[in-house]
Every structure is written in structure tokens, then in C-alpha cells.
């Protein structure tokens with residue numbers, strides 16, 4: 001949606017800032033030591049990620065503070081199950097990536113050539129921290145495309161967040177150099193590592209990166225005492241097999257620890273891989289059984305509903321401790337000291353009390369002229385981003401609630417918006433019987449809805465743009481432009 005009173009923004013990559021991890025070579029050439037690509041960049045050119053470049057013989061970053069819309073989600077969105085279960089997080093994603101995975105579900109922002117200025121927001125470190133504080137959020141998640149290529153902004157903002165008592169979560173493929181990891185360690189608390197494959201040849205072919213630096217960086221953050229969880233995407237007919245399960249279990253068990261939570265994640269067709277189907281759930285279940293059989297203690301499935309393979313049980317007595325549905329978690333067998341309520345064994349889970357839970361009201365305030373927008377869960381679309389923008393110079397209240405389900409809490413959650421604030425939040429189906437969500441705003445507030453496909457997906461298209469193929473893969477669909485032969489592929493605009 002275009003807002004008529006907004007001034008046009010400059011191109012997202014129009015501002016260059018000095019970059020860290022620079023090596024200066026002869027003839028004004030620079031080498032970048034952020035990711036293991038170690039791009040050698042001549043003056044006027046950019047690296048593989050297209051967000052780091054050589055300007056006048058110096059390495060610069062082009063995406064400092066350039067982000068998709070800051071979004072409130074839950075920590076389960078990031079494949080983190082053993083740290084602050086159910087916590088609200090503030091997700092920050094940027095532009096560019098040091099990889100180019102054939103199935104990327106954030107390709108509209110990870111592949112810089114496809115980025116549109118309308119999807120890019122500008123933030124300062126202070127603004128990011130202020131959003132989290134204002135909404136009572138205790139965790140900032142550096143996520144979506146990949147935080148590695150946002151290094152300068154992440155390091156600076158994470159330090160500021162830490163000083164404000166906020167925890168930092170780094171959700172990444174972790175294709176990163178050891179020296180860059182060293183700069184993250186003082187400010188990042190949680191690493192959720194997406195290991196695309198344990199097969200070096202597959203890794204190179206599908207991601208255009210290399211596997212071993214990822215494994216080394218994962219070990220590096222684990223040995224540094226950080227909270228680590230790992231996940232792998234089980235791509236239909238490519239990696240959803242016994243071999244992947246065994247390799248993953250061997251890596252976690254031997255190079256990390258059997259206690260490291262491990263997630264096998266269901267794939268959906270996207271980007272250059274739309275010619276296939278979602279991962280059959282029985283293959284995920286089998287992989288989980290294999291990894292548990294090899295000694296891992298906590299193995300979960302991702303992007304899968306109606307299964308107990310997302311629940312947490314006590315390692316000692318088997319008691320149910322956390323139930324999960326989609327991106328929601330309920331603590332049912334853990335006490336305030338993170339001990340099992342059955343046997344008293346410590347769960348190894350870090351608890352983080354919500355700083356300030358949102359206020360709830362039973363009914364919408366009478367006498368206020370509110371318009372209500374509804375969204376029904378359908379097919380595989382069981383999560384939604386709703387974006388609210390307060391167009392007035394006064395604080396305003398917006399409301400959101402869930403619909404359907406026996407015994408469901410039908411009260412409205414209150415979202416307080418500061419003057420002129422734009423805020424985005426996720427609603428994810430929380431029970432099997434839930435049918436949808438409603439959002440209520442007054443005339444000073446604009447709202448847009450965006451269908452979310454699976455976790456850590458940032459949708460750029462409004463739900464009203466259509467539901468083409470909506471139960472299989474998100475809009476916009478990617479299509480190859482055959483007329484351009486070897487030239488870069490182009491995205492297809494969403495249908496009206």
C-alpha cells in the first residue's frame with residue numbers, strides 16, 4: 001500500500017558506510033573478511049552479496065540500517081525451543097545474503113537485485129531498541145534473509161540492546177568467518193543455526209556456499225558457551241532422507257552435544273524450486289526417529305502442525321513440559337526455576353519472564369468507531385503478519401483477537417501505537433480449532449495483512465493481492481526469464 005503523505009525514500013543502497021573486516025590490497029582493491037567467500041573487490045564493484053562494495057579503494061556497507069519492517073513474532077518462529085519458550089521477539093531482517101539458496105523463501109529481500117525500495121525501511125540502532133522497549137519485548141532476533149551481511153548494524157545495535165537488558169538472537173546459516181564470529185560473541189546470546197545440508201557437494205550446489213566453515217562457526221559459538229539450536233531444511237526428494245538425519249545427528253552428537261535441540265524443518269516450494277511439493281510429514285517423522293535413536297535428546301519438527309513432535313518432555317522422567325502448536329508455546333510442566341514439575345530435574349531451558357505482557361480487554365471499547373478486518377486460516381496458511389500505521393499525532397490503540405476453538409480466549413489483545421508509529425506483528429494459529437484472527441483499528445490507523453508461509457518468512461505481498469497458489473507457495477512467484485539467457489532471473493509481479 002502506498003501512503004500518499006509519505007515522502008519518496010532514496011534508493012535503499014544509496015548510502016555507503018565504512019565496513020569492518022576490510023583488507024586493503026594493491027591497486028585500491030579490497031578483500032572482505034566477513035563471510036568465507038572473502039570477495040576480492042575492485043573499485044566501483046560489489047561483492048557476491050551486493051551489499052558490500054569498494055568505493056575509492058575502501059570496503060563499504062550499503063545496507064546499514066536498511067531493513068524490512070520490524071516485526072513482533074514469537075521465539076518459536078526462529079527454531080528456538082529451549083530459551084524463553086513463548087517469548088515475544090522483535091524480528092529484524094535486512095537486505096542481501098552471502099548465499100543464494102535455490103529454495104530461499106525470503107528471496108525478495110535476500111537477493112539484493114530483486115529488492116524494491118517500497119519494502120525497505122530505515123532504522124537507527126536507537127530506534128530498534130526503542131521499539132522493543134516500548135512494546136515490552138525482551139528479545140531482538142536478527143533474522144530473515146541472513147544477519148551476517150548486516151554485520152556493522154547488528155553489532156552496534158545488539159550492544160545497545162544489551163545495555164537495555166534485551167537478549168539478542170542470531171538466526172543464520174552462519175556462513176561466516178571466525179574473526180566475524182569473534183565480534184558477535186560479546187553481544188549475541190542465542191544462535192539458531194540453519195545448516196542447509198551436511199553433504200558438502202549438495203551444500204555447494206544448492207546454496208553456492210561451503211559447508212565446513214558453517215560447521216566450524218557453529219562449533220565456535222557453542223564452545224563459547226552460547227545457547228545454540230540447529231535446524232536443517234528437509235527438501236522433498238533431495239534431503240528428506242535417512243542420510244541427512246544420520247549426518248545431522250552425528251554432527252550434533254559428536255561436535256556439539258546430544259543436548260543441543262535439533263530441528264528437522266518441512267520445506268515448501270519457493271524461489272527456483274516451485275516444481276515440487278511440500279516435504280511428506282512421514283519422512284520428517286522418520287528422520288526424527290533416527291536422530292533420537294542415535295542419542296540426541298531433543299529433536300523437533302518444524303513447520304508441522306497437529307503433532308507431538310514439537311512438544312518438550314523431561315529428559316529424566318518423560319513428563320510433558322512444553323506443548324506447542326505452530327508458533328505458540330504453553331509451559332505445562334516447568335516451575336519458575338526451570339525444573340521439571342514431575343521429578344525436579346533441571347530442564348536446561350532458560351526462562352525469561354515477559355517484560356510487560358500486553359493488556360487484554362474482553363470487549364472492544366463502546367462508542368469508538370472501529371473497523372474490523374478478519375482473516376481465516378486456510379490450507380497451509382496458518383500465520384499472518386498484520387501491519388498497523390498510526391497516521392495521527394496522538395497515541396492510538398489497536399486490537400487483535402483469535403476466532404473459533406472450544407474454550408478459546410476471545411478477548412482482545414491491545415496494541416498501543418505511539419504517534420505516527422508503524423508496527424507489524426504476527427498472529428499464528430494456536431489451537432487445532434482456531435479458525436482465524438480479527439484486527440480492529442480506528443480511522444486514524446491503517447492496516448494491511450500479509451500471509452506468512454512457515455517460520456522466519458517475511459512476506460512482501462499483501463493478502464489482498466491474491467491467493468494464487470496460496471496453499472503451496474507464497475507470492476510473488478519467481479519465474480525465469482528465458483529471453484535473458486544467462487542474465488539474472490527476474491521476479492514476476494503479483495497478480496492484482
Ligand code: SF4
Pocket residue numbers: 032033034035036037038039046047048049050051052053097098149
Ligand atoms: S559478506 Fe561475503 S559475499 Fe559479501 S562481500 Fe563480504 S565476503 Fe563477499
